[in-house]
Every structure is written in structure tokens, then in C-alpha cells.
Amino acid sequence: MSYTLLAGGYRSSIATLAFDPAARTLTTTSDAHTPINPSWVERSASGFYAVSEDEKNGTVFSGVLGDKGVEVTSERKTHGGPCHVHVTKDGSGVVVANYVGGSVLYIPTNADGTLSATSESPVLSLPFPYDHVPKPNPTRQDSSHAHQVVEGAGGLLYVFDLGSDRVYHVARDGESGLKVVDWYQCSPGFGPRHGVVSPDGSILYVLGELGHAVTAFPVPGDKSSQPLFEPVGIIPPSVPEGYSEAMDAAEITLHPGDARTLYVSNRLELDASKMTPTLPPIEERQVGDAVAVIRLAEGGKAAEGVSFIRTNCDTIRALQVSRDGKYVAVAGQQNGLVEVYEIGGAEHDKWSLVATAEVERVTDFIWL
Numbered sequence: 001m002s003y004t005l006l007a008g009g010y011r012s013s014i015a016t017l018a019f020d021p022a023a024r025t026l027t028t029t030s031d032a033h034t035p036i037n038p039s040w041v042e043r044s045a046s047g048f049y050a051v052s053e054d055e056k057n058g059t060v061f062s063g064v065l066g067d068k069g070v071e072v073t074s075e076r077k078t079h080g081g082p083c084h085v086h087v088t089k090d091g092s093g094v095v096v097a098n099y100v101g102g103s104v105l106y107i108p109t110n111a112d113g114t115l116s117a118t119s120e121s122p123v124l125s126l127p128f129p130y131d132h133v134p135k136p137n138p139t140r141q142d143s144s145h146a147h148q149v150v151e152g153a154g155g156l157l158y159v160f161d162l163g164s165d166r167v168y169h170v171a172r173d174g175e176s177g178l179k180v181v182d183w184y185q186c187s188p189g190f191g192p193r194h195g196v197v198s199p200d201g202s203i204l205y206v207l208g209e210l211g212h213a214v215t216a217f218p219v220p221g222d223k224s225s226q227p228l229f230e231p232v233g234i235i236p237p238s239v240p241e242g243y244s245e246a247m248d249a250a251e252i253t254l255h256p257g258d259a260r261t262l263y264v265s266n267r268l269e270l271d272a273s274k275m276t277p278t279l280p281p282i283e284e285r286q287v288g289d290a291v292a293v294i295r296l297a298e299g300g301k302a303a304e305g306v307s308f309i310r311t312n313c314d315t316i317r318a319l320q321v322s323r324d325g326k327y328v329a330v331a332g333q334q335n336g337l338v339e340v341y342e343i344g345g346a347e348h349d350k351w352s353l354v355a356t357a358e359v360e361r362v363t364d365f366i367w368l
């Protein structure tokens with residue numbers, strides 16, 4: 001069986017890659033022009049959606065996979081700088097997170113998957129609790145920064161706001177609006193970036209980009225909910241204390257066949273020494289970033305431990321597991337390397353490299 005991946009990133013195209021596990025090959029089969037910086041791509045019934053990340057003139061677009069690669073079928077402004085698009089489970093539309101602007105909006109879609117060109121789709125600006133007070137991380141938390149939208153039961157949306165240390169609970173409002181109904185409160189400076197709901201819907205795992213850790217909240221829950229466990233750090237032991245400030249966590253995902261295994265990507269370990277000139281250089285040079293594997297206890301409400309897998313990819317923002325749980329694709333945004341590993345081990349914590357390709361500045365994949 002062979003697989004097709006779409007790879008988006010800080011490029012002006014989306015690439016298609018053919019992965020053949022038997023031949024151990026990963027081949028770029030097309031690289032078709034799209035709106036600039038398709039940094040997040042999301043699978044849909046009709047094809048895919050992607051954001052075009054531009055701080056002033058961001059858009060979201062729909063597309064299909066044709067004979068010569070991806071084809072863009074519609075595009076719409078997001079009124080901010082988008083970084084994530086979510087396809088609603090009811091198939092009625094998409095919700096876009098604007099990192100720049102700190103807002104979200106819902107856009108209905110047509111039967112053929114194209115974006116409505118006429119919906120009102122008012123922009124919901126997220127409340128910013130750190131206005132007029134000292135910010136835990138003044139450089140990164142200058143305002144709200146919506147980073148991802150994940151959907152729970154009953155259409156409730158979780159919006160991870162790196163700027164405000166909150167995971168907003170957002171509901172649909174009228175035909176094409178959205179409203180904040182509650183939130184989970186993370187610790188100051190945690191910087192919630194991405195998250196994932198447990199398969200039984202009872203837990204929301206939250207990755208703190210700035211806190212370099214994973215926490216979890218009970219579902220249902222609200223602003224008074226306490227985390228289920230102490231944050232689990234994801235910085236590998238190869239990074240001596242004091243250097244992790246220069247790094248950023250990026251992606252979190254659960255193994256699709258194992259609710260007890262979380263994969264979490266690190267970025268910028270290779271730059272950590274250079275970016276921390278006040279400390280002596282780190283002696284041991286690594287070849288790429290490490291992915292943290294968090295083993296959860298039965299039921300998912302506690303963490304049992306964390307191990308690390310070393311890759312050859314520098315700056316891993318793209319990390320996606322194949323839908324059958326057999327393979328994982330990671331990309332080095334800075335060194336242009338894409339790697340596909342076979343996932344093994346009883347706890348899905350052993351990865352063996354199967355195939356590689358070179359594609360520049362990849363930040364997200366879809367396994368079709």
C-alpha cells in the first residue's frame with residue numbers, strides 16, 4: 001500500500017509526496033502554486049483547506065487534488081494573520097484562527113467544498129486579560145494570539161490563545177457568528193498553542209509553546225477547572241538547563257490507535273546555544289530536533305513518563321501520524337528535510353526511519 005501526503009509551509013505552493021513503504025521511497029510528485037505561505041493544511045470530504053499566512057492580508061482557501069497536483073477552488077480573507085483552519089465536524093464550514101489579530105471566524109462552505117463568498121462571518125476578537133497589566137512573557141504575549149481550533153462534543157470549539165494563557169470555549173452564534181462561552185485557564189506564561197481531545201472526549205490535552213510542557217483539563221470544564229496533572233516537560237535531556245528559553249514547542253498529537261501515547265514536537269534545539277550567548281556553548285551538537293513521547297496512565301488522567309526520539313529534522317512544526325497509525329511524517333522547517341518513520345513498540349514509542357525527501361520550509365502535512 002502506498003500513501004499520498006500534502007505538504008504545506010512557508011512556500012508559495014503545496015507539494016504532494018508519494019510514500020511507498022515497500023520500496024522505502026518518498027517522492028515529490030507535484031508542487032503546485034497556491035496563495036502564499038500555505039502553512040496549515042486540513043483534510044476535508046471534498047479535498048482540503050489551507051490558510052495563506054500573511055500578517056496583513058491573510059486568507060483561507062479550499063482546494064482539490066487534480067492530475068497536476070493541488071488546485072485552488074476558492075479563497076476568502078480572514079481579516080488577520082491566520083495560522084490554522086479547522087473543518088467543523090458537521091461539515092458545514094471552517095473556523096480560522098488568526099494568530100495576528102487574536103481572532104477567530106467561521107465561514108460556511110458550499111456543497112462542493114468551496115467557501116461561501118457571501119456569508120457575514122463576523123470576526124470574534126478574543127478577550128485579552130493582560131491588557132494594562134504586566135505580561136508573563138512580554139515578547140510573545142503582547143496581545144491575544146489564537147493558534148489552533150479543536151472541536152469537542154456538541155460542536156464546542158476550543159481556541160488555544162498563546163497570548164492570554166487561555167483556551168477559550170467558543171460556540172456558534174447565529175448563522176455565521178461565534179461567541180466566547182467560557183475558557184480553561186493555563187498558568188501564566190504557559191502559552192497554549194495546540195491541543196488534542198482524548199478519543200472518549202473526556203480530556204483536553206494542551207501544549208504550552210512557551211512553557212515547553214503538556215497539561216490536561218477535564219471535559220466538560222470551565223474557567224475554574226484545575227489541570228488533571230502537573231505539566232509534563234518536553235525539553236530533551238540533551239538541552240542543559242537555561243537554554244530552553246530559546247526553543248519553541250510546536251505540535252501535539254495522539255497516536256490514533258493508542259489513547260495513552262502523545263507525541264509532541266520541539267523546535268530550535270540546534271539554535272539554542274547560539275541564541276543563548278550569555279551561557280557557554282552546548283558541547284554536544286545534535287543532528288536534529290527531538291520529539292517527546294508522553295506515556296499516559298490508563299484512562300489518560302495522569303502521565304507515567306516521557307521519552308524522546310531524535311530526528312534529523314531542524315525545527316519540527318509539521319508532525320502528523322498516518323490515519324492507520326503505522327507511520328509518522330516530520331519535517332525540518334529550517335533544513336528542508338522530510339522524514340517518514342515506521343511506528344513500533346508496544347507503546348508506540350519506537351520509530352524507525354523508512355524514507356526521506358527534501359522539501360523546503362514545510363510546516364504541516366495531511367495524510368490523504
Ligand SMILES: O=C1O[C@H](COP(=O)(O)O)[C@@H](O)[C@H](O)[C@H]1O
Nearest residue numbers: 053055081082083099100248317
Ligand atoms: O510570530 C508569528 O508566529 C505565528 C506562529 O508561527 P509559529 O512558527 O510559531 O507557528 C505566525 O503565524 C505569525 O505569522 C508570526 O507573526
